[in-house]
Amino acid sequence: MFFIFGTRAKQIRGENTSTMLNCNYCKSNGTVVTLAKFRYFHIFWIPIFAFGLKRITCCTHCKQLRNSSEIPQDELITINQIDFKTPRRYYFGSFLFMMLALSIITAITLENLQISRDIKNPEVGDIYEIKFEENGENTYTIYRIESVEDDVITFEVNDYQVNSTIHVDDLKIDHKNDYSELKEVTPSELDAMKNAGTIRGIDKVDI
């Protein structure tokens, strides 16, 4: 059957399977090896993480399998000393998610650093992506710097708004000259806007 995600069982050999036990079923000597089984969660055949490792024994002669509840205590002590390591590839998906999360965090950090740098150096024509709330919903527009003085930066406020970040770029193209309102902001207010997450990005004017 076809499953997009789910769990699967896997059986592995230990680091040291030379600890051979005797078989109490077929009475062969030194034919019982210790194995481990675990389950792993997968999405589209990519293993995400492994769990539930249990030791089992298998007789290489009669093929009898025993799980830990069927193994006598003295043998359990022996087989519990065998070291089993779940192969790293069964955590591959977790590794991928971690790398993805790290790259997203890095990208956000770099973007924030860039915004911090850009607001210290405002220039006429810079375009700021602005996020605000309207009727409880995130709304986005763009501001364009109209003039810069020491203690005040004057922005032109775009007449149009969008409700998704992916459409902000449309404003820059479709409404690039549709500004009518002006807004004066001091450098410290600009800092506060940045810290509040109001400024989502800055396009520096092409020189």
Ligand SMILES: [Zn+2]
């Ligand atoms: Zn056997």
